Amino acid sequence: MKYSKIEDNILLTIRPKQEERDRVESVALELLAEVDRSEDATGMVVGSIARDTWVSGDRDLDVFMLFDPSVTREDLEKKGLSLAKEITARFGGVPVEKYAEHPYINTNIKGFDIDLVPCYNIRSTANILSAVDRTPFHTRYIKEKVTGLTDDILLAKRFAKSCGVYGSDHMTEGFAGYLCELLVYHYGGFGNFIKAAASEWKPGLVIDIEDHRTKDFDEPLTVVDPVDPGRNVAASLSASKMAEFSEYARGYLEMPSEIFFEVRKKNALTEEEFKEIIAERGTSIHAIVFKTPNAIPDIVVPQLRKSVLGIEEMLERNGFSVSRYSEYMGEDNCILLFELLNENLPGIIKREGPPLWNRVHAEKFFHKHLGNTYAGPYIENARYYVEIERKYKNSKEILNSPEVLQSGLGRHVRKSMNKGYNVFSGEDCYSEEFSVFLHDFFRKYSPFAEIYNDIINK
Amino acid sequence: MKYSKIEDNILLTIRPKQEERDRVESVALELLAEVDRSEDATGMVVGSIARDTWVSGDRDLDVFMLFDPSVTREDLEKKGLSLAKEITARFGGVPVEKYAEHPYINTNIKGFDIDLVPCYNIRSTANILSAVDRTPFHTRYIKEKVTGLTDDILLAKRFAKSCGVYGSDHMTEGFAGYLCELLVYHYGGFGNFIKAAASEWKPGLVIDIEDHRTKDFDEPLTVVDPVDPGRNVAASLSASKMAEFSEYARGYLEMPSEIFFEVRKKNALTEEEFKEIIAERGTSIHAIVFKTPNAIPDIVVPQLRKSVLGIEEMLERNGFSVSRYSEYMGEDNCILLFELLNENLPGIIKREGPPLWNRVHAEKFFHKHLGNTYAGPYIENARYYVEIERKYKNSKEILNSPEVLQSGLGRHVRKSMNKGYNVFSGEDCYSEEFSVFLHDFFRKYSPFAEIYNDIINK
Numbered sequence: 001m002k003y004s005k006i007e008d009n010i011l012l013t014i015r016p017k018q019e020e021r022d023r024v025e026s027v028a029l030e031l032l033a034e035v036d037r038s039e040d041a042t043g044m045v046v047g048s049i050a051r052d053t054w055v056s057g058d059r060d061l062d063v064f065m066l067f068d069p070s071v072t073r074e075d076l077e078k079k080g081l082s083l084a085k086e087i088t089a090r091f092g093g094v095p096v097e098k099y100a101e102h103p104y105i106n107t108n109i110k111g112f113d114i115d116l117v118p119c120y121n122i123r124s125t126a127n128i129l130s131a132v133d134r135t136p137f138h139t140r141y142i143k144e145k146v147t148g149l150t151d152d153i154l155l156a157k158r159f160a161k162s163c164g165v166y167g168s169d170h171m172t173e174g175f176a177g178y179l180c181e182l183l184v185y186h187y188g189g190f191g192n193f194i195k196a197a198a199s200e201w202k203p204g205l206v207i208d209i210e211d212h213r214t215k216d217f218d219e220p221l222t223v224v225d226p227v228d229p230g231r232n233v234a235a236s237l238s239a240s241k242m243a244e245f246s247e248y249a250r251g252y253l254e255m256p257s258e259i260f261f262e263v264r265k266k267n268a269l270t271e272e273e274f275k276e277i278i279a280e281r282g283t284s285i286h287a288i289v290f291k292t293p294n295a296i297p298d299i300v301v302p303q304l305r306k307s308v309l310g311i312e313e314m315l316e317r318n319g320f321s322v323s324r325y326s327e328y329m330g331e332d333n334c335i336l337l338f339e340l341l342n343e344n345l346p347g348i349i350k351r352e353g354p355p356l357w358n359r360v361h362a363e364k365f366f367h368k369h370l371g372n373t374y375a376g377p378y379i380e381n382a383r384y385y386v387e388i389e390r391k392y393k394n395s396k397e398i399l400n401s402p403e404v405l406q407s408g409l410g411r412h413v414r415k416s417m418n419k420g421y422n423v424f425s426g427e428d429c430y431s432e433e434f435s436v437f438l439h440d441f442f443r444k445y446s447p448f449a450e451i452y453n454d455i456i457n458k
Numbered sequence: 459m460k461y462s463k464i465e466d467n468i469l470l471t472i473r474p475k476q477e478e479r480d481r482v483e484s485v486a487l488e489l490l491a492e493v494d495r496s497e498d499a500t501g502m503v504v505g506s507i508a509r510d511t512w513v514s515g516d517r518d519l520d521v522f523m524l525f526d527p528s529v530t531r532e533d534l535e536k537k538g539l540s541l542a543k544e545i546t547a548r549f550g551g552v553p554v555e556k557y558a559e560h561p562y563i564n565t566n567i568k569g570f571d572i573d574l575v576p577c578y579n580i581r582s583t584a585n586i587l588s589a590v591d592r593t594p595f596h597t598r599y600i601k602e603k604v605t606g607l608t609d610d611i612l613l614a615k616r617f618a619k620s621c622g623v624y625g626s627d628h629m630t631e632g633f634a635g636y637l638c639e640l641l642v643y644h645y646g647g648f649g650n651f652i653k654a655a656a657s658e659w660k661p662g663l664v665i666d667i668e669d670h671r672t673k674d675f676d677e678p679l680t681v682v683d684p685v686d687p688g689r690n691v692a693a694s695l696s697a698s699k700m701a702e703f704s705e706y707a708r709g710y711l712e713m714p715s716e717i718f719f720e721v722r723k724k725n726a727l728t729e730e731e732f733k734e735i736i737a738e739r740g741t742s743i744h745a746i747v748f749k750t751p752n753a754i755p756d757i758v759v760p761q762l763r764k765s766v767l768g769i770e771e772m773l774e775r776n777g778f779s780v781s782r783y784s785e786y787m788g789e790d791n792c793i794l795l796f797e798l799l800n801e802n803l804p805g806i807i808k809r810e811g812p813p814l815w816n817r818v819h820a821e822k823f824f825h826k827h828l829g830n831t832y833a834g835p836y837i838e839n840a841r842y843y844v845e846i847e848r849k850y851k852n853s854k855e856i857l858n859s860p861e862v863l864q865s866g867l868g869r870h871v872r873k874s875m876n877k878g879y880n881v882f883s884g885e886d887c888y889s890e891e892f893s894v895f896l897h898d899f900f901r902k903y904s905p906f907a908e909i910y911n912d913i914i915n916k
Binding site: 199201202203220239240242243244246247250280281282283284319321323324341342344345346347348350355356357359362363366370371374375376377378379380381382383384387393442443444445446448449452453 | 904
């Protein structure tokens with residue numbers, strides 16, 4: 001038997017039925033015909049539907065419009081968009097203009113979430129003109145290799161999704177669909193892939209299927225793109241997510257269960273639970289909340305990370321010990337959450353001055369502080385120190401001070417916060433909008449730990 | 459004029475008068491005669507009295523008893539001690555046996571504090587048999603070089619003493635008398651020495667008068683011993699004390715005053731002042747007090763430093779933020795003093811587990827903590843973490859726990875503390891015995907800062 005009973009059961013639910021296939025295919029063919037009707041471009045279905053590696057229920061249909069490389073970039077964008085809008089109109093869809101490296105059209109036609117993307121029809125990835133030009137090559141490569149492995153790929157994608165590591169966006173930092181496909185192909189099936197992840201993986205792993213890489217990559221996992229020797233397909237996979245996947249695989253082998261393929265509902269905290277938690281932790285909890293900037297998550301999320309870290313550093317610099325921090329981009333509002341060990345700090349603060357050997361600065365520091373300190377200037381390890389009055393003795397005080405806006409914030413975050421933001425403390429940090437985020441922050445578990453008890457209790 | 463008015467005035471008070479010289483010389487000659495009367499050894503006066511570099515009022519007279527190198531080490535000690543005791547008896551002194559590298563006799567005769575030290579009469583420092591064999595060479599070298607510089611040396615020694623950095627013992631970590639002599643000789647006088655210290659010194663400075671060093675030293679200041687190319691005379695000078703001296707010299711040049719040569723009385727805190735200080739600082743202050751171990755300061759002081767650091771590390775490891783710490787060896791009791799930013803810590807503590815890639819330990823950690831945490835096991839940077847209940851939430855509690863004796867303590871300290879120790883907190887940390895130490899801890903100033911206000915207010 002190639003698959004376990006569990007895996008067979010899962011495949012029955014995730015493998016698309018013939019009827020579903022027929023529907024997708026007919027919509028795809030209609031769209032392709034429309035592209036081909038134009039004189040400028042040739043249509044091509046890409047993505048998991050083209051590669052037969054899609055999971056039942058998937059509604060994402062990606063249609064590329066391939067233009068001749070002689071077309072200028074400006075014309076590609078103009079003609080691409082106008083063609084995409086024409087097609088959308090013909091099917092009665094509403095075109096939404098989106099932007100990756102260049103503009104494309106997203107729309108909903110016959111129940112499918114459709115992207116219509118212009119790109120160049122190049123001969124080789126060495127001649128790439130726009131970032132999406134690589135995609136058709138991925139589709140051709142995988143189509144050639146997946147024979148006999150489609151079910152394995154479905155299992156792998158569903159397993160990664162259940163683990164919470166499916167997707168290469170900045171919020172997830174996990175496994176792209178193409179990466180799952182390459183890993184299953186490399187290991188020769190779902191079972192071997194999981195076994196390797198559970199027992200052999202560690203950072204620095206390099207997989208180079210075509211043995212053609214032209215450089216070294218410094219990400220935790222390197223999977224050299226078979227169609228582009230200078231690209232790491234796993235570039236956006238973080239070490240943590242790689243570890244979480246590895247742990248999930250270990251857990252699955254330790255106690256196999258269908259739970260490892262379930263896409264579970266996210267838990268949320270009630271206000272009551274939140275109050276209990278902060279009482280039992282005894283820490284000092286604060287939230288900075290502001291309107292979500294008007295930009296895509298892949299732009300905003302890294303800026304939230306930068307901002308939460310900038311404020312964390314500001315707090316530490318002022319003597320507050322930050323136990324944990326996190327950030328979340330909600331539909332309407334963003335939150336930066338901080339947990340400090342203590343609410344208050346003593347009245348004095350020790351300030352490091354220049355080394356005695358830096359005579360000009362040392363003399364300046366000496367005369368500036370003399371007679372105006374709790375202690376010092378004194379000398380320790382050949383440096384001047386003073387103990388002076390602490391500026392911020394209370395964590396609420398500092399988080400409501402101008403120091404926050406002077407921290408290292410992301411550009412969009414600063415822009416939004418300049419228009420206004422709220423600082424909440426303790427029980428006031430709770431809001432419905434962030435109830436799932438707050439659950440994940442305080443009831444933080446690794447993917448396997450999260451389901452371990454469920455399995456045990458079944 | 460070679461010296462300033464201030465320096466001339468100081469010299470009048472510190473230069474020994476003829477009468478004082480005559481008395482020292484007569485005592486020294488009597489002692490030498492007694493050594494020479496024995497058939498085993500030859501007498502030699504060493505130290506600052508022999509070198510004419512002593513300050514009026516000095517009462518330290520060092521007489522070495524030079525034995526032939528053919529004498530065994532055992533015999534040197536036996537014969538040396540018995541001869542010293544004989545001489546002591548002849549003058550009606552009480553012999554006190556002391557121990558540096560080997561035993562010697564300390565006694566008080568005719569108002570002088572006399573050391574009678576056995577050593578080998580070697581030809582060259584290349585043939586050193588015992589650590590003190592080098593001393594006669596130092597005396598001979600300096601006697602040859604000091605002509606015209608004795609007053610400069612007196613000023614330098616008194617200046618260093620006023621600064622609090624005179625002495626190469628472990629408590630002071632400052633300038634030995636021999637080091638002062640060499641520095642004055644090297645710079646060609648007190649004035650140039652002070653100017654160099656004020657404006658040119660920085661760590662890594664190497665002074666090699668005989669240009670014969672056989673290796674590199676990594677101490678902040680290197681002054682190669684003119685009689686031993688493999689030894690750094692400044693080895694025990696700490697970077698802090700070197701900086702303090704440099705600052706003091708800068709201060710003296712900035713505002714010359716006799717204060718820079720005064721040996722000032724140490725200030726002490728009253729109990730009232732102490733109470734005011736700790737109230738105004740708002741920190742959490744604790745003292746560990748125990749009987750002073752029965753050993754010389756050069757043994758005990760480094761062990762106190764090790765112990766205070768060991769306990770400081772234990773506190774930090776348990777989440778307490780130590781703002782400052784210090785140690786002091788009193789006549790009867792020793793004190794280890796800690797100032798923490800906060801008295802209390804929250805109920806949770808974050809514990810770092812193994813990296814996920816260390817599979818055996820990771821699985822053990824996972825199963826140990828699962829279901830038994832505030833949060834986790836969770837994954838961060840590919841490592842397991844848990845949040846569990848903090849063992850010690852209060853600083854008094856941890857300092858009264860067995861953790862203290864399990865910290866990295868010095869041997870003699872541990873022995874004394876095993877017999878009993880007290881932990882005091884807040885106002886209870888005060889005691890008369892430590893009133894000077896507490897002053898220096900809380901009213902901590904660099905030497906120049908300490909006298910700056912005095913000068914200004916004069």
